[in-house]
Amino acid sequence: MEKTVRKDVGVWIDHRKAVIATAGKVGVPIQYIASNMEKHVRFSGGALSAEDIRERRFANHLERYYAAVTAVIREAESILLLGPGEAKLEFKHHLEREGLGERIVGVDTVDKMTDRQISAKIGQYFERLNLTRDRDKPRTK
Numbered sequence: 001m002e003k004t005v006r007k008d009v010g011v012w013i014d015h016r017k018a019v020i021a022t023a024g025k026v027g028v029p030i031q032y033i034a035s036n037m038e039k040h041v042r043f044s045g046g047a048l049s050a051e052d053i054r055e056r057r058f059a060n061h062l063e064r065y066y067a068a069v070t071a072v073i074r075e076a077e078s079i080l081l082l083g084p085g086e087a088k089l090e091f092k093h094h095l096e097r098e099g100l101g102e103r104i105v106g107v108d109t110v111d112k113m114t115d116r117q118i119s120a121k122i123g124q125y126f127e128r129l130n131l132t133r134d135r136d137k138p139r140t141k
Helices: 050-073 087-097 115-136
Strands: 008-013 017-022 031-034 078-083 104-109
Touching (some): 008 087, 017 050, 017 115, 050 087, 078 115, 087 104, 104 115
Parallel strands (some): 008 078, 078 104
Antiparallel strands (some): 008 017
C-alpha cells in the first residue's frame, strides 16, 4: 500500500515577517517573507487626516504582504498559524477570504521564537495531528 505524503505547513507571522516551514520535510529550508513595513503606530482622530491616510496605507501594505505569504503556502493541505499578536488572526481572515479557510488546522499564540523552535513546534503539532488522522481513518481490507 502506497502512503501519500501530505503537505503540512506552519506559518509564524507578525507584521514584520513571516517564517514558513513544511512539517516532516528534512532538508527543506525555512522560507522567510519580510513585510518591509515600519513599525505600526495607531492614531485616534476625527476627519480624514494624515493618520487616516497612514492607516489606509498600512492596511493596503498588509494586504500585499499577506498575499505574498499566501502565494507560498497556497498548495498546502493543512496550515498551522502561529504568532505573537494580531497578524496571525488578520492572516487567518485573509486566508478565509481566499477560500483557504478550511485548510487551517490551528491558530496558536506564541511569542518570538528561533527558527529551530518554530520548525520544532510545527513538526510536533503535525506529528500529533497526523497520528490522530491515521487513528481515525476507516480501515480497509
